[in-house]
Amino acid sequence: MMRVLILMLFCFVSGGTDRVSTTCTPEACLTLHLEKKPFENASEDCINNGGNLVTVRNENELQSIKSVLSAAGEYNILNSKVWIGLMLQKTNCTDLTEKLRGFRWTSEPTDSKYSNWKNEPLSTCTEKRCVSISLADGLEWSDGSCRDSAFYMCKFLFKGMCKPIVLEEPGYVKYNVPFLGLFNPLTPNERLVMVPHGTWAEIQCGGSEDAKTFVSICDNKNAHFGWTTERFCARNKSCKSKNGGCDHRCIDTAGAGVRCDCREGYYLKDDKVSCALKINCEKSPCESKCIPSATGFSCACEEPGFKLAKDNVSCVDIDECQQGTCGEHRCQNTPGSYLCECKPGFRLVAGKCEDVDECTEFSCQQGCLNSQGSFSCYCHAGYSSSSNDSRKCIDIDECVSRPCEDVCLNTLGSFECSCREHFILAKNGISCVPEPTEKIQITPSPDHRGAFITKLSQIIFPKTSRSWHLGHVRKGQGL
């Protein structure tokens, strides 16, 4: 679908041979000049008027150009050549590998991915070539000598556009658009929907006896484009005639026309002339709460979980599930509330799913680690988890791997070495050494030494570590 062609100003400037047809889209205004000129002169004319020769960088631009040419149909231009701003420099070569074949647009950006050649352009590195289109060729591009004369189209870019002026009383508007010379008066046309930034509108109000004209300008007004005058042909209003257009009270203001006001119980609507009945809170249509305001009332919703509907009167349920209230858990919206369905390992606390600390509820026999939505048990040194029930721990029989030099006794979580007669356990708690023959009082007995090693192991290894490396360990040690 063709991008909306908003404004169709079709106008021929009288008095000269340069007849012009104009179209403005929200992006730009295009002018068709029905006077044949060489390419350079045509380009110069566009630039002198504040624009450039027209570009065809995409399908939208093509459609805009088509509408301008079609609108000028009555001038029998079907077979006429029309310059577009595409040219090959004298020093540049045609390049078949490029979309534009080495040609460049005369205005920025000079390159484009779009092209619409009718035939391959003449292959040259020494000749300046220029591109024209015609309705008969379906607007396909043809290159030719730049010295040929042809009609041409200019493009004018504007910072923005204004809606055309709507008069409040019968009157007459003349637009002076900021291109084609300084200003080009164009008469309003019914199809006119946009006029460019910088346009001067000369307004003459029909109702005025002196038919004084005044001017309004299409300008940038806080981020949007609008007219510098707010109301048109209403400034001469008087309260004496038709109550100044006011529904209720009319107040004459010096120099600024009239001001309307409303009777008690009514408020002035946005059009500044009509009055509407204020509805007070006693008769309000509010479904829930009514709050008195300047224009009567406004509604609010008191019940939690409800908000004001689009009609500003009723209340609708807030879908808490849309707000991700339950996170990764299933959410069910209910009138005024919601319900989270927690995944296993989570429990509902104050409407939200919270992780259950299984370590306080399930009994791991030894160690427990809580995690989000789950938990795991672990066993202390000298134990391994049971393959049947991971919460349980089974003692490892260390004696199986024969850690002692002589006798090994498995204990819960550990083991104990001992020696045959006439041997005592070495300091490492594993080997056996011959019993000393001379009994010296200060030599500690094996039991004392064992106690010493136990003490040492408690210092070196905290309670959960495997203390059997040091050999003799008491029952229960290492838990």
Ligand SMILES: *[C@@H]1O[C@H](CO)[C@@H](O)[C@H](O)[C@H]1NC(C)=O
């Ligand atoms: C084109 O421009 C040149 C120089 O500006 C001028 O001498 C010439 O008369 C112009 N030709 C036409 C046809 O306007």
Ligand SMILES: *[C@@H]1O[C@H](CO)[C@@H](O)[C@H](O)[C@H]1NC(C)=O
């Ligand atoms: C001429 O060709 C060169 C190389 O392709 C390119 O960079 C340059 O922009 C061209 N100049 C013009 C004016 O087209």
Ligand SMILES: *[C@@H]1O[C@H](CO)[C@@H](O)[C@H](O)[C@H]1NC(C)=O
């Ligand atoms: C319009 O205003 C002018 C003076 O500003 C006044 O002379 C004229 O009578 C007014 N016309 C109407 C129709 O009120």
Ligand SMILES: *[C@@H]1O[C@H](CO)[C@@H](O)[C@H](O)[C@H]1NC(C)=O
């Ligand atoms: C509701 O109020 C808003 C803000 O005041 C307003 O923009 C909107 O037009 C109102 N809707 C209706 C249906 O009155």
Ligand SMILES: *[C@@H]1O[C@H](CO)[C@@H](O)[C@H](O)[C@H]1NC(C)=O
């Ligand atoms: C594991 O379970 C099997 C049968 O369910 C039972 O025969 C076996 O004794 C159990 N083992 C332990 C270590 O509990």
